Every structure is written in structure tokens, then in C-alpha cells.
Amino acid sequence: MVRTTAELLLTLGLVVVAFAAYLVVWSDVQNAAAQSTLRETFEARVAQASRTSPSTPAPRARPAARGRSRTPVATAPLAPPPTGGGLGLLSIPRLGQGWSRVIVEGVETDQLALGPGHFPGTAMPGEVGNFAVAGHRATNGEPFAHLDALVPGDEVTVQTLAATFTYVVDRSELVTPTATEVLEPVPGRPGATPRKALLTLVTCHPRWGSSERLIVSGHLVDRAPTTGGA
Template identity: 40%
Template sequence: MDVIRKIIQILGELLITAGIVLLLFVAWELWWTNVEADAKQSEAVKSFAQELSGPVEPAPAPADYGPPVVSAAPGYGQTIGIMYIPRFGPGYTRPIIEGTGSDVLDTLGLGHYGSTSMPGAVGNFAVAGHRQTHGAVLDSIHTLVPGDKVYVQTKEGYYTYVFRNNQIVLPSQTDVLLPVPTQPKATPTESFLTMTSCNPRFGSQERIIAYSILDSWQPSSAGPPSEIAAQVAQAQGKG
């Protein structure tokens, strides 16, 4: 009996230890990875914003600035721009990085699919981001409603996209990244923004896709859209 009691005691201690290790792993995955990623993303935003020119006061009035100016894609791991989504809160200011490898998505936030268009270009500008860990940059993707604005700032200027709809697909459905999402034979005439993330929030069995369409653009010299002017100023250290 003493031997059996001892074995049960040892097994109990092992289970308790395993439970503690599991809890620590969950805490690391859901909390600490976000802390680390937030710090790196804030640094990426600050570094990129310091290189930007143009006023931070809102543009005085809507104007026609002609066709959007489109930047060339930077090298892998380099910053394309900054994304602002008011629906996600007044502090949502995230860097957009070239590439979608784990070294980008696990630390730097939104990753640009290199096979897709750049901001403002006709076609599909597509990005990916985590939902619950590593900065949780798209945690609130399911809260978007039609008409919400999504702003992308690059060195060229500001691109305003308007959210249309979302879609739940299997991870194998990569046609969401086509120039006209899900339409392999279509020739694009509009500029799309496609954001992809895991679904459900604490799983990865599916993907949630958010589609937006370019509504307008303005050069850096015109100043930012009024809705994000305060965030732009803060990012550039002028707010």
C-alpha cells in the first residue's frame, strides 16, 4: 500500500507541475508575446514615421489629387507604411511590413503578401496578421461594419479604404489573394485591400477575410485625413 500511495503522490505532483507549466505557456502565448510584439511594432512605427514629410494638420478640404501614386515594394522585412483603423480604437496604429513569414508576423505585425499589389494600385493589396497572439493586430477584425474606414499611410501619402464585407474560408482557399479576390478570370479595375487572419479567435481551423475598396487618396503634402490626424501627429512625435 505504501508503494501505491507513493506512486499516486508522485503522479499527482507530476500532474500539478504539468498544469503549472501549461498555465505558464498559455500566459506567455496570450500575454507576453503581445507585450514583446507591441514594443517592436511601436518602434517600427516610430522609425518609419520619422522619415515621413508633410504636415500633420488635417487636409483643409477634400480634393481630387489624380490617380494614386504607388510606391515600389521594399525588401523583405522592410516597412511599407502604417495602418490606422478607427473601429479598432483611437490608439490603433500598426506597421505594415513586407513579407508574411513567421519572423514578420510574430514580431512586426501586419505582413504584406509579396505576390499582391501595393497600396493604391489597381488590384489586391493583401495583408495578414495574428488575431490573439504576437501583438493581436487583427483581433477585432470581426467588428468591422460596412462603411468603416481603413487608412494606409506610406511615404507617398494616405490611402482611404472603405470596408465592404468579410468572409470565412478554409486555409487552403488562397484565391482571396487574387487581383480580384476569389475571381480567377477577372481583370481588376478597382483597388482592393484584403486583410486575412485566423478564425475562430482562439483557433486556426479557418481564415476570416475582410475586404475593403479604395475610396480616395491624398499626397503627404496635403496632410492626413482628419479622422486620423491626431494619430499621425503622435506617430511623428508632433502630437
């Protein structure tokens, strides 16, 4: 009887492990399909926008002296897409040559299954304030699996229909899951008036857990017009 029970428990354990592995792999497959569709749609919209936009180039941010941030250029407010819709193309060279993901609007389970998600209510790309994005570190394509590899000085770009914004990483930190102050327009200072265009990337820590949140912060240094393909 004891042997039979042990064999049954072992079998059930193997079934659970196999099912969990299946879910992880399947979530990655679904995410890849979603990202492919989002990318095709975004590239088509970029191409359409480039054909219909004025030929006058958008202004660039002026380079500053060595060791200092460049001054962000004010941009017209961007309207967020519908929940789950593609907002822009996120590129992080530190995560690999050609690494990029389409950011979607929203950070609920359904949206993060599609890709990195923009926190509704935070600034849009290039705007003064805090442009905040969350992403999975495991499952669902694990876009932020190696976000901990980023170091100060790394570049992060966000391409929208109108412009491509370049941010530079300032720091990384670990916070509790309840530390929502990192999403404030001025992170850590609720109610303060923002004067800079900032970036906050959020993911779980450790990679296969969620006891903490890994926060990567940066600031805007450049803006250039988006042209032709993504």
C-alpha cells in the same frame, strides 16, 4: 504511487500553462517594442519625404454621388520595402480611437511577429488590384483581435510616404485556410484583369484557433497627400 503520479501531472500541467502564458505575454512585449521602432522609423521617413518632395499637392479622388463609390486616382507604382521593413501605417477607427499599426513586408512567422504583414506579390496601397494584409488575432500584439467587429461602411486608411489611401469595407466572410483565391487581383476570379483598387484583411478564426480564416474586403475611395508626421 497513484497520488504521487497525479500530483506530478498536475504540477507539469501548471508549468505548461504558466509557460504558455509567459510566451503570450512576452510575444506582446516584443511586438510592442518592434512597433515602436517601426513607427519611429516611418515617421522620420515621412518627415524627410515632406521636406524633399515638391510643394504641388497630389490630386484627390473626386467624390461620387451619394451611395456610390468614388473613383480611385491612379498613382505611381510603389516599391515594396525589404522583407520585414515598414510599408505604411494602417489605421482602423472601428478597432478603437487612435488604433494604428505599422504594416511590414511579408507574412511569414518572423514578419507577423512585428505587426500586420503585406502579402508579397499582391498590389501595393492605392494600386489597382488587391492590397492584401494578414495579422495575428492572438499573440504578437494581436493586431486583428477584433477584426470581426468591422462592418460594411467602416473606413480603413493606409498611410505611405507619398499618400494616404482610404478604403471602405464592403463585407466580411469566413473561408478555409486553403482559399488563396481571396488574394487574387480580382478575389475569387483567378486570371481576371483587375479594374479596381481593393483591400483584403486576413486573420485566423476563431480568435484562439485557426480552423478558418476571417476575410474583410473593401475598395479604395480616396487618396490624399501624406504630409508632415504620421
